[in-house]
Structure formats: structure tokens, C-alpha cells
Amino acid sequence: MGITAQEVGRIRRADSGFDADRIRQDFPILTQTVHGKPLVYLDNAATTQKPRAVIEAEQQFYLRDNSNIHRGVHELSERATQAYESARRKAQKFLGAGHSREIIFVRGATEAINLVAQTFGRERTGPGDEILISAMEHHSNIVPWQILCEQNGARLRVAPINDRGELIWEEFRKLLGPRTRLVSVAHVSNALGTVNPVKEIVQAAHRLGVPVLVDGAQGAPHLRVDVEELNCDFYAFSGHKVYGPTGVGVLYGKAKLLEAMPPYQGGGDMISSVTFEKTTYNSPPYKFEAGTPNIAGVVALGAALDYVNDIGMEAIAAYEQELLVYATQRISQVPGLTIIGTAKEKTGVISFVMEGLHPHDVGTVLDQEGVAVRTGHHCAQPLMDRFKVPATTRASLALYNTRQDVDALLAGLNKVREVLG
Amino acid sequence: MSDLRALYQEVILDHSKRPRNFRALADSNRHAEGYNPLCGDRITVYVKLDGDRIVDIGFQGSGCAISTASASLLTETLKGKSRAEADELFAKFHDLVTGQGNGGVSLGKLAVFSGVSEFPVRVKCATLAWHTLKSALEGEEKTVSTE
Numbered sequence: 100m101g102i103t104a105q106e107v108g109r110i111r112r113a114d115s116g117f118d119a120d121r122i123r124q125d126f127p128i129l130t131q132t133v134h135g136k137p138l139v140y141l142d143n144a145a146t147t148q149k150p151r152a153v154i155e156a157e158q159q160f161y162l163r164d165n166s167n168i169h170r171g172v173h174e175l176s177e178r179a180t181q182a183y184e185s186a187r188r189k190a191q192k193f194l195g196a197g198h199s200r201e202i203i204f205v206r207g208a209t210e211a212i213n214l215v216a217q218t219f220g221r222e223r224t225g226p227g228d229e230i231l232i233s234a235m236e237h238h239s240n241i242v243p244w245q246i247l248c249e250q251n252g253a254r255l256r257v258a259p260i261n262d263r264g265e266l267i268w269e270e271f272r273k274l275l276g277p278r279t280r281l282v283s284v285a286h287v288s289n290a291l292g293t294v295n296p297v298k299e300i301v302q303a304a305h306r307l308g309v310p311v312l313v314d315g316a317q318g319a320p321h322l323r324v325d326v327e328e329l330n331c332d333f334y335a336f337s338g339h340k341v342y343g344p345t346g347v348g349v350l351y352g353k354a355k356l357l358e359a360m361p362p363y364q365g366g367g368d369m370i371s372s373v374t375f376e377k378t379t380y381n382s383p384p385y386k387f388e389a390g391t392p393n394i395a396g397v398v399a400l401g402a403a404l405d406y407v408n409d410i411g412m413e414a415i416a417a418y419e420q421e422l423l424v425y426a427t428q429r430i431s432q433v434p435g436l437t438i439i440g441t442a443k444e445k446t447g448v449i450s451f452v453m454e455g456l457h458p459h460d461v462g463t464v465l466d467q468e469g470v471a472v473r474t475g476h477h478c479a480q481p482l483m484d485r486f487k488v489p490a491t492t493r494a495s496l497a498l499y500n501t502r503q504d505v506d507a508l509l510a511g512l513n514k515v516r517e518v519l520g
Numbered sequence: 521m522s523d524l525r526a527l528y529q530e531v532i533l534d535h536s537k538r539p540r541n542f543r544a545l546a547d548s549n550r551h552a553e554g555y556n557p558l559c560g561d562r563i564t565v566y567v568k569l570d571g572d573r574i575v576d577i578g579f580q581g582s583g584c585a586i587s588t589a590s591a592s593l594l595t596e597t598l599k600g601k602s603r604a605e606a607d608e609l610f611a612k613f614h615d616l617v618t619g620q621g622n623g624g625v626s627l628g629k630l631a632v633f634s635g636v637s638e639f640p641v642r643v644k645c646a647t648l649a650w651h652t653l654k655s656a657l658e659g660e661e662k663t664v665s666t667e
Contacts, residue, residue, distance in 0.1 A: 134523075455537070457584035459559045460528070463639060467524050476560055489560030489582060518528050519585065520537070 117418040122410070123499045125150040136469030139507040144289050144317060144448055144495035145473050146339045149403070153343055156402035160395045167391055169368055183394055186401030187384070190349050193404045194334060195325035201357065203350040203384040204397050208316035209239040211335030211350035212283070214387060215312055216243040218360045219333075220281060226252030229278040231309075233271070233295070234260045234485055235288040238478040240314045244283065253280070260485065264291040264440040268299075275303060282311045286318025286334075290477040290493065291440025292423075292448030294322070301330050310356065316340055320497070321419055321446040323412035326351050338396065342497075343403035347396035350387070357383035364389040407498075415498045416446075422496050423447040426505040430494075433512050439486050447496030450477070453512075456519055458492040464518050465492075468511040526635030527642070528585065531593075536585035541578040541595035548576070553663040554652030556644055561587045565652045572602050577653075584645050586636065591649035593630055603657055610650045617646045 123129055126148045131138050140148060160182065166175035168183045184199070191199045205211045220243075224230065230244045234257050244255050256279070258271040266284075275282065282304045287294050297318075301311045310332035318324060319336035326334050333356075338347040352360075362369055362380050366389030371379040380386045407415060426449055431438055435454035453461060462474035473493045476483045483489060494508055545551075548566035555562050561583035568576035577599055579591045598606050613630055615621030619637035636646045648664075655664045 457559070457588075459561075459584035459642075459645065460586070463527070463642065464524060467522075475558060480560075483560065489562070518524055520533055 117410075117414055119418065119499060119501045123501075125152070125406075126499055127151060127154070129499060133469045133471070134467050136467075137507075139468075139470045139504045139511075141494040141496065141500065141504060141508060142471045142473050143320075143497035143500070144340070144477075144493065146345065147320065147342045147497050148499070149344065150342055150406050152406050153399045153403045157344060157395050157399035160398045164398075165395070168394055169385075179394055182398045182401070183392075186397045186404075189401045189404045189408075190351075193324070193408065194319075194349070194351050195327050196351050197327060198354055200383050201351055201354050203352065203357075203387045204392050205335075205348050205350050205387075206346055206393070207337040207339070207348035208314060208335040209243075209337075209348075211333075211348055212240055212312065212314060213243045214350055214363045215281075215283075215333050215335075215352075216247045218363050218387075219310075219356065220244070220247045220253075221251065222361060224251055224253040224280045227278060228253045228280045229256050229274075229276070230254070231256045231258060231271075231274055231279050231282045233258045233266050233284050235264060235266070235291060235293060235295075235482050236283075236285055236479065237289050237314065237316065238480070239316075240283055240285060241481070254278075257481075260293075263442050264288065264293045264486075265442045265444075266293075266295055266300075268296075271300070272303060275307060275309065277307070279304070279307065279309045282309055284311070284313060286313050286315045286324075287321065287446050287448075288440070288479075288482075289317045289448070290450055290479040290482050290491070291442065292317075292445040292450070292495075293440060293442035294318075294444035294446060296444075297331065298329050301332075305330065317446065317448075320407075322416050332356055338400040338403065341400075341403055342406060343400035344393075344396045347393045347400050349400075352383070354383065357387070360387075362389070363387050366390040368392075410498065418498060419447045419496050419500075422500060422502065422505065423449070425502055426494070426496065426508075429505055429509050430512075433509070434516075436512070439488065439491050447500075448493060449495070450491040450493045452488050452491055453515070456515065458490045460519055461492045461512075461515050464515045465508070465511040468507070468514055470508055470511040472508075523635065523638045527639055529632045529635065531629065531632045532585060532589040535589035535592040539579075539588050539592040541592065541599075542580060543578045544580055545576055545578045548578075550656040550659060552652050552656035554581075554648045554655070555663050555665050556583070556587070556648050557665060558644065559584060561645065561648055563587065563591055563649055563652055565591070565649060565656050567653070567656050569603075569657070572604070574598050574601055574603070574606065579649065583648070586633075586642050586645040587648045590633065590646045593632075594649045594653060597628065597630060598653070606653065606657065610654065613650060614647060617643050 312333035315336040320341040334351040339345040369389040458474035545566040550567040563581035617636040
């Protein structure tokens, strides 16, 4: 794992005040049984469960405040607008952004990346220009750039990774060149858990005047993020992976970049004035929020960000790290099991293959034991090709997971051998 | 018998670990590829047709226990059968794994897949080889996808 005893000690101390058993009580869904066994939810990299505060925030919005935003003079519209804009300030604080106008609400990290590709990307790239990503990207940080490249003749470059699943820094530096117009990298790999050296990437890119987008879909839920400290130009995350609802996410962009960018979609709310001859666009963030947004979802995302802020992202990260160390130690003792992704810097993702067994069969047996994991290519097929596996089984941790959950996974893996031989 | 034991019967585990007819036919006159993008299973089915009759059949590829065993048992069952018999067996097999029909009374060894009906997400695994075979018999060149 590469974690020193000193670090483990620090993590343990940080963990001392963390009460996962109490936190579990905030998540009503976790109390159920599946196939007659207590649910052990280890598919958090796909989506996280929602605390009662988030479910109630969405419900309360519809029970009490539902109205459209930014247009009505009536009381309900005012309340809805307040709640929506208050969530924007919460997202700003959560990311450490300087201004709330740098926070754009989108459907999720996928839409955030597509937005940047089709606005900033389309305007700033042309034939022969390059966009640089890494070999560990999720399809959502590959395909939008491929679409852009098809549209304007730009070229997608891919920085390779080593056998531990870490970016090869020298290769990345070599690919970062005079034709690079944008770097877009995952903060954390969804399939491996690798934490990329985002700050160093930004520094290296900025020395050449190249802006950087950080895909934070797996970063924001598990690490404290400070976009000003990272100095990244864009940061994207999905609400549903940080205990919020599906269908809502955030794109952070530096104000001066957002101001210069063309709009993404046309429609209501993104304009200042419209005539049939000419339309003047609204200023950021509204310029990028055409149409009625997912208001209830945004409000509930605000509640989710309150929830994790109250616990503290640093405390969450330390607890999950301690659980990762425990899970890695235990899982790596399973005979015939190989962990894919052994980076020094990791979050709570353990992807693995078992000799002679297909992940799909492993997943079916675990499910019968009440253990929910993801099996497949994790929307990262090029990464699976890199490791020459068609698929893996992935257990991914969240703040409500415990050592008992890890133990249940281990018991499930024993059952896998018993059933499948 | 638990659902799991019903799904992973001994015959299925045996065929998944030691698949029969696991080879490319040098003299095949039909072949097709099948792909299940959800789990990454890939399979190629090779058929030697003599008129209307399947005189030899083999397969290659990689997949889960269910899809591999299904391909293996398919090749065992269909060697020597006519195209019409193959079509009829596929229809009955499909009914079996989707929980319709009579529980595989006339399916012989293929009845071991009856447990699949309790696992709807695994139906695609069980039928991948059959869809691929159908494509091969129809002489289609493109890869069959379960999605």
C-alpha cells in the first residue's frame, strides 16, 4: 500500500472521533436485507446512498416551496430561488471557489465535461491541436473529446500509466506540448482508485499556458477539494456520488474563462434580452443554465454538501483511508486474487480479478450474500485493455461502510470459491 | 436447492472449466462473432454446414461461467442437427431461461440452465452463444451484440 506507519497513526487519530455506526443510522436504505442477508453496499463509486436529510430536503421542496426560479414575483418563487442560489453558495464553499458565479449546475460530471468540450473546446481548438487525457479516464472524459476531435480535426493524446495504475509523469510531460490546448484528467480513477497529482499537472500545464479540467466525479466525494489551491481551470463532479440526488452536478470554471466562453445550450434563463434579430446572453453562471434546471435536485444537493461538511471532508477522507488499508490487507490474502490498481495514492476503490473466475459470476454470488459490488468494465474499457482483463469486480467504499462490511465481502468471496470452485 | 446452486449446477461448472468443442474449425463455412458489452464477453462460433445439417461446430472466446457453459453445451447438443432443429431448440432454450415454457422437458442436457430464470440479468450470458449461432447460420458478417 505504501502507507507509512506514521501515516497510519495519523489516520487512526483522525479516525478516533468518527462514528460510522451512528452515520449509518442517517441512511434508511442501509437497514434492509437483500436475498435474506443484511445489505452490504460496496458500489459507492457507481452511486452513493442518500442520508435522510437529502431525501427530506427534496421532499420538503415539493411539499412547501416548489416553484420556478429567477422569474416569479410571488412568495414561492422567491423561496425556490433562495433555496437554489443558497445551494450554489454551498457548492462554492465545498469546492473552495472564489465566487458563486463560478458554479454552474449541470446534470452531472458527464454533462459538465461535454459543456466544456462544446464551448471552450470548440472555440479554442482546431485542426492539429491536441487535447491531453490519461489512460485511466472514464468514458465520460474520453468520448466528449473524441466527438470534439471529429468536429474540428483536433487530436486526442493519451498519457500512459504504469502497472500500479499511476500516471507516468515523464510520459505525461512529453505529451504536454506546443499543440496542447487543454488537459483533462480524473482527480481519482473510478476503476482503480488512483489519485492523480492534480496540482502538479496544473502547474506543468500552466507553465505552457494550457488550461486544465479536473474530472472530480470520484474526487469530490472522497477528498477535500480546494479549486483555488489546485488552481485548476475547471472542476466537475456529480451530486449523486456525494450523497446527493441523481440528475444534478456541478461544473466549476474560473470566472474569466466562463465569461469568454460561448453558451452551451440556448433557451430561457441564459439570456439578457432576445429579439428575432439579436440575443444578448446572460452572464455566468446563468449563461450556461438554459431552461428550468433540476431545482429540487440542486436544493437536495445543497443538503448533501451540508451533510458532508458537518462531518468534515478531511475526517471522511481519513476514515475511508483507514478502511481502505484494512480492506486491502484482508482482500489481498484471498488465494488467487489479484488487485488491479495498487497506486501509492488511492481512495477507497478495490478492483480485483480472481483466477479462473469471471467477475460476473463473482458478482452474482456476492449479491446472493447481500453484498453489492460492481462487475464489468466500469465505463473504462481502454483501461481494462491496458491491464488485459475484460472486466473486474470492484468494491468501493463510502463514509458509512465499516470493517464489518469488509468482513462480509471476505465471507462472500469464500462463498464464491465454495460455489464456483 | 438454493438459487445459487440451481444456477451453478455441476454440469455448468464442468463445462465452464472444460469447455467442449473449444476450437476454431479449419473447415468451417459459417462463423459469427458475439459480444456482450455489459460484461465484455466475446465469442466466435464456427459451423460446418453440409446442406441443411450442422456436421461440425466449435467456439472460441472468453466469458463468464454461464456464457461459456452455454456455448459448450450448445456445440454438444447441435452437432448433427438440422437448421430447423437448431431454431426450435433455441426457441425452447430462450423460453427456459426466461422462465416461460415447460421447464425444459424436451431440452435434454440443456435443462441445466433452468436456474437462469431466477437471475434475469444473466439471461444475456446464457443466450449469447445462441444468438451468435443464429447469426452464423444466417450468414451475417457483423458482430452480434446483446445490447
